[in-house]
Structure formats: structure tokens, C-alpha cells
Amino acid sequence: MHEPFHFYTESHLVRLLGLKAKNTLELLEGMKKVPASSIYYHTHRFLQQHHYLSPEPPNDFAYWLTNILNLKQLGEAFASVDTVDFRNMEELRAEFIGILESYPVKNVVDCPKGHEFHFMACQTFILPVQYIAHNLHEFADILRRISVSSLYFHIFESRMRLERDENDFQAWFRSIGKNELAQSLSKLDPYTITLESLRGQILEMVMKHAEH
Amino acid sequence: MQNINDYIPVVGPSVINELFLLAERVQPRAVQNINSTAVGGGVAEILTRMVPLLRQLGVNAKWDVIKGNDKFFNITKSIHNALHGADVTISKEEWEYFLEVNRENAAELDLSDDIIFVHDPQPIALIERRNRRDAVKWIWRCHIDITNPQKEVMDFLKLYVEKYDSAVFSAPAFGQEMDIAQVLISPSIDPLSDKNKDLPQETVDEVLERLGIDKKRRLVTQISRFDYLKDPVGVIRVYQKAKKHIDCQLVLAGGGATDDPEGMQVLEEAKSAAAGDSDVHIIFLPAGSDVEINALQRASTVVLQKSLKEGFGLTVAEALWKAKPVIASAVGGIPLQIKHKYSGILTYSIEGTAHYLKQLLHEPSYAKALGLNGREHIKNNFLITRHIRDYLLLFLSQYYEQDVVSL
Numbered sequence: 001m002h003e004p005f006h007f008y009t010e011s012h013l014v015r016l017l018g019l020k021a022k023n024t025l026e027l028l029e030g031m032k033k034v035p036a037s038s039i040y041y042h043t044h045r046f047l048q049q050h051h052y053l054s055p056e057p058p059n060d061f062a063y064w065l066t067n068i069l070n071l072k073q074l075g076e077a078f079a080s081v082d083t084v085d086f087r088n089m090e091e092l093r094a095e096f097i098g099i100l101e102s103y104p105v106k107n108v109v110d111c112p113k114g115h116e117f118h119f120m121a122c123q124t125f126i127l128p129v130q131y132i133a134h135n136l137h138e139f140a141d142i143l144r145r146i147s148v149s150s151l152y153f154h155i156f157e158s159r160m161r162l163e164r165d166e167n168d169f170q171a172w173f174r175s176i177g178k179n180e181l182a183q184s185l186s187k188l189d190p191y192t193i194t195l196e197s198l199r200g201q202i203l204e205m206v207m208k209h210a211e212h
Numbered sequence: 213m214q215n216i217n218d219y220i221p222v223v224g225p226s227v228i229n230e231l232f233l234l235a236e237r238v239q240p241r242a243v244q245n246i247n248s249t250a251v252g253g254g255v256a257e258i259l260t261r262m263v264p265l266l267r268q269l270g271v272n273a274k275w276d277v278i279k280g281n282d283k284f285f286n287i288t289k290s291i292h293n294a295l296h297g298a299d300v301t302i303s304k305e306e307w308e309y310f311l312e313v314n315r316e317n318a319a320e321l322d323l324s325d326d327i328i329f330v331h332d333p334q335p336i337a338l339i340e341r342r343n344r345r346d347a348v349k350w351i352w353r354c355h356i357d358i359t360n361p362q363k364e365v366m367d368f369l370k371l372y373v374e375k376y377d378s379a380v381f382s383a384p385a386f387g388q389e390m391d392i393a394q395v396l397i398s399p400s401i402d403p404l405s406d407k408n409k410d411l412p413q414e415t416v417d418e419v420l421e422r423l424g425i426d427k428k429r430r431l432v433t434q435i436s437r438f439d440y441l442k443d444p445v446g447v448i449r450v451y452q453k454a455k456k457h458i459d460c461q462l463v464l465a466g467g468g469a470t471d472d473p474e475g476m477q478v479l480e481e482a483k484s485a486a487a488g489d490s491d492v493h494i495i496f497l498p499a500g501s502d503v504e505i506n507a508l509q510r511a512s513t514v515v516l517q518k519s520l521k522e523g524f525g526l527t528v529a530e531a532l533w534k535a536k537p538v539i540a541s542a543v544g545g546i547p548l549q550i551k552h553k554y555s556g557i558l559t560y561s562i563e564g565t566a567h568y569l570k571q572l573l574h575e576p577s578y579a580k581a582l583g584l585n586g587r588e589h590i591k592n593n594f595l596i597t598r599h600i601r602d603y604l605l606l607f608l609s610q611y612y613e614q615d616v617v618s619l
Contacts, residue, residue: 009230011230011234011601011605012605013602013605013606013608013609014395014396014397015394015395015396016381016384016386016387016395016396017387017394018387018388018389018390018394035615036615037615048592067552114385116385118384118385118387120384120396121615122615123605123609123612123614123615123616123617124615124616124617125234125605125608125612125619126616126617126618126619127233127234127237127618127619129229129230129233145225145226146226147224147226147227147229147230149230150226
């Protein structure tokens with residue numbers, strides 16, 4: 001008998017750190033001292049706030065560099081960091097710091113007044129919801145109904161912030177012997193899909209395997 | 213009075229279920245809101261809606277109002293203006309009177325609930341009553357734009373703010389260098405209020421007819437009180453530039469106090485700038501014209517918010533909620549509501565606004581896509597249900613220090 005899957009959800013409270021940057025040097029300085037939850041917030045906020053497909057850069061750093069400082073190349077370097085390849089926030093922070101440190105100091109420009117980068121962070125609250133799946137059919141049925149916050153928690157939060165090797169869905173699929181399904185899910189880059197599309201794609205995979 | 217379950221068709225059952233789950237965790241605590249007025253103004257408006265909804269969720273939420281006379285409220289009005297950056301001086305005697313009124317209120321109020329939630333500067337000094345030996349948590353909620361506050365006034369208030377456990381601000385730029393926890397909670401709109409609820413087409417048509425607006429022709433609208441900072445004359449210039457190339461009508465509608473001489477002057481200047489153009493409708497709306505505002509927004513082809521300065525700019529959220537394409541200045545909280553070219557248009561000048569207005573009037577399918585993205589963004593981030601969730605999290609956060617909390 002396999003362990004059933006218990007669904008959870010999460011909510012973020014956004015914290016202001018009272019720290020801002022007006023150029024790349026100050027951004028670098030701030031990035032070195034903010035808590036890891038700040039790196040997390042600025043690289044994951046867009047996923048929950050923009051449910052439609054937004055072609056804007058996928059993190060706040062890239063958005064600010066590109067649209068406020070008009071540093072298109074540096075902005076693109078930030079935007080193209082494959083968040084999915086990093087195990088935790090410290091590794092991701094180190095990658096961003098490396099990019100900023102290699103940026104020539106002579107090119108530093110200040111942003112217009114009032115358009116500074118404001119460092120923020122978040123406190124995350126996790127709580128169980130009443131849904132439990134014992135098999136793939138039940139799993140699919142629940143997946144249709146849960147909030148995007150719940151979906152977000154199981155795909156992003158557990159892996160990136162709680163530093164687990166795989167997301168919760170993959171782990172459970174493997175535990176019930178659905179290795180192929182777990183494998184297909186591992187190939188998805190969830191950072192380039194909206195949460196609703198992600199729900200649809202996972203549902204499609206699950207339904208395909210539920211029939212076997 | 214709305215019921216929390218009335219929001220299920222708007223945001224979905226899972227969102228409301230999760231509010232109940234969070235509220236359950238808050239339930240053992242009583243939360244006392246304190247502000248300075250029971251009616252009128254944005255803070256009273258949000259508390260009027262929020263407190264009953266929190267109670268329906270099972271939270272023991274209360275609301276008290278401090279007492280003060282004209283002298284006190286004249287001083288707090290000056291404090292408010294100084295926080296907005298106005299060059300006003302508050303004398304030592306005025307500060308002393310301000311503190312005295314706070315102390316009188318502190319002596320009368322029962323401040324023994326688990327969480328004391330103080331709104332805006334008027335009751336800020338109630339914190340003097342705090343007894344560090346008890347477990348009561350104190351939160352200060354600032355509803356004011358303090359991007360460029362007058363330093364002297366801000367420094368004085370900070371002496372009190374820093375005695376609280378947490379301070380809450382509405383936009384990232386309002387955060388301060390302080391040693392206490394600071395939280396970002398954006399304001400919200402209520403999708404079921406008269407200003408935002410769905411309206412039958414007949415109601416919209418009736419309002420347009422009453423106001424003398426042609427429902428068959430394109431309509432460009434700005435809803436704002438008559439204030440220089442909302443730049444109504446700039447809006448007329450925008451319309452005049454666009455009108456050379458594409459037919460449209462303009463509505464400038466808003467309220468304001470009839471005894472406010474500046475407001476009346478702005479209204480007259482707008483009329484004069486319109487130069488008798490019968491397609492420009494300048495409408496002074498009396499208080500309580502929420503259905504009229506709703507109808508005008510719903511009837512609009514494009515909505516403008518060409519403010520020179522803005523606190524949060526919730527009129528943008530109201531228009532986007534109605535899936536209207538919005539062109540707005542990139543000031544205050546507006547960039548939080550609009551991502552340029554995806555959920556609306558952000559501009560910096562009359563010329564830029566006119567350029568995009570022509571484009572949106574000429575390209576209705578693009579305009580429609582902006583409006584739909586905008587509505588989705590407001591639905592996920594700026595409705596009262598998100599605001600309630602943030603308040604529940606704020607209350608819970610008083611009892612947990614770690615970044616990730618398993619409840």
C-alpha cells in the first residue's frame with residue numbers, strides 16, 4: 001500500500017527591507033547582504049503575480065536592469081539564468097553576484113530618482129488543505145480544483161526553498177511506481193510556463209499515465 | 213453587507229477556503245483596529261468592509277475610533293500634508309497637543325486585545341500606553357504616500373513607529389530605514405461594491421443618457437477628483453491631439469469638496485481648456501456617485517489616469533477590473549498595477565499619452581488584450597480577498613520569526 005498524497009498550500013507576506021539600489025554597484029552590494037528569502041522573492045514573485053503569459057523578464061533584477069537602467073545585455077544575462085538548475089537560493093545568489101561583478105565599473109549609471117530597486121523579502125506560511133489523493137485518478141481530480149498557490153507550493157517551494165531534490169509531485173509519482181511520469185515531469189521547465197498552463201500540462205501527463 | 217461566500221463566484225472556492233484555513237490559525241487572537249474616523253475617507257471605507265468579513269471568517273476583529281476636536285484634526289491634517297512632502301511647520305505646542313489627545317484616548321480605550329492594529333498617524337502615539345511586560349502585539353498601518361516626507365515630521369513620528377512590532381506600507385518606495393519589521397500590503401478594490409460590481413447594460417445606457425454622452429461613439433475617460441496633481445488640463449491636451457486623427461469624446465468626471473477653492477479653480481481651468489468643445493464632458497460628481505463612476509468606466513473605450521503624482525491610484529485597478537485598456541502615468545503605485553504594453557500602457561508625457569491613445573483607439577483588438585490581461589492581474593493581486601489574506605498573514609507573522617512557517 002502506497003502513502004497517499006497530501007496537498008498543502010502556501011501564502012507569502014511581503015517584507016520591506018528598507019534597502020534600495022540606484023545603480024549596479026548598489027544592487028551588487030545589496031544582493032550580498034539581503035537574506036536568502038529576498039533572492040527568492042525577487043526571482044519567484046512574478047510566477048504568482050502574473051498568471052497570464054508575461055513576456056517581461058522573469059525576475060525583478062532583470063526587469064529593473066532592462067527597463068529602468070536600460071542595460072539590455074546585463075538584463076538579459078539575469079533573465080536567462082536557468083533558475084530550475086539551481087538547488088537553493090545561495091547558489092542562485094552566487095550566480096547573480098558573479099554576473100554583476102563581471103560588469104565593468106566604468107559603465108555604472110544611476111537610475112532616475114524614484115525608480116530605485118527596492119529590496120524586499122517574504123515570509124512563507126505553509127498549511128495543509130483538505131485534499132488527499134490515493135491514486136492518479138484522485139490526484140487529477142484534485143489538481144483541477146486546488147488553488148494556484150497550492151500548485152505553486154508543490155512545484156516550486158518544496159524544491160527550491162525547502163531544498164528537496166525533486167518537486168513533491170515527482171517524488172510521489174516515483175513512490176507509487178510511476179517513474180516514467182516522474183521523469184516526464186522533471187523535463188518541464190516550470191519557470192517558462194504560467195501556473196494555469198502548468199496545471200494543464202501536468203493534468204495531461206497524469207491522465208495519460210492513469211489510463212495504463 | 214457582503215458575505216464572504218459572495219466572493220466565491222469572483223475568485224473561486226479555493227481562494228475563499230484558504231482564507232478560512234488561515235483565519236482558523238488566527239482565531240485564538242483578538243484584533244483591535246483603531247483609526248480616527250468611522251465614516252469618510254479611504255481608511256474608514258476599507259475597515260467598514262474588512263472588519264465584518266474578518267468576523268465572518270471567525271476572527272475576533274474589533275474597531276475603535278479615537279476622539280478629537282477640530283484643533284486636533286487640523287494638526288493631524290498638517291501632519292498628513294507634511295508626510296506627502298508639503299512644506300508645513302508643526303509647532304512644539306501643536307505636537308504637545310497632539311500627544312495630549314492621544315494620551316486622553318489611550319486612557320479611555322481598552323487596549324488589552326492580543327493585537328492592536330493602529331491606522332495612520334492620528335492615533336500613532338497610543339503606543340505610549342504599551343506595557344512591554346504583556347504579550348500584546350502592536351502594528352502600525354500607514355495608508356499614506358511617504359515617498360518624500362518632510363524630514364522633521366517623519367523623524368518625530370519615527371520615534372513612535374519604532375516602538376511598534378511591525379509597520380505596514382502600501383508601496384515598496386514607502387519603506388523606511390528602521391529597526392522594526394516592515395510589511396508591504398497594497399490596497400485593494402471590492403469587486404462587489406457599487407463602484408465595481410457588474411452593471412446591466414440598461415444602467416450604463418441610462419447614466420450616459422443622463423449625462424448627455426453619445427453611447428455610439430468612442431469614449432475616453434478619466435475619473436479623478438479635480439486636482440492639479442491629476443492634470444485634467446493635460447488630459448484635455450491629450451484628447452485634442454488624438455481627436456485630430458480619430459473621432460472620440462472625452463469625459464473628465466470626479467468629485468471633490470465644493471468648499472475646496474482649489475478644486476473649483478481646477479474645474480474652471482479644465483472647462484476653459486476644453487474651449488467649448490461639446491464632445492468634452494466635464495462632470496462634477498456628488499459624493500455617493502459610485503454607480504455613475506462604474507457606468508462611465510464600463511462605457512469607456514479607453515481609460516486614462518494621467519496623474520502627476522499618485523498615492524496608489526486605485527482608479528487604475530477599478531478600470532482594469534472592468535477589462536478596460538488603461539493608459540496611465542508611471543507614478544506612485546501605478547507601475548505595480550500595469551506592466552507596460554502587457555496589462556496597460558505607462559506614459560511620462562502628454563505627447564506619449566496622446567500617441568498611445570491614438571494607437572489603442574485605432575487597434576481595438578490590441579486594446580482588448582491589454583484590458584483582459586489587466587483584469588487578470590487585478591483579480592490575482594488587488595481584490596479585497598487578497599487584502600484580507602495579507603491581513604491574516606500579518607496577524608500570524610507577529611508570532612513567528614522564521615522565513616518559512618509550517619502551520
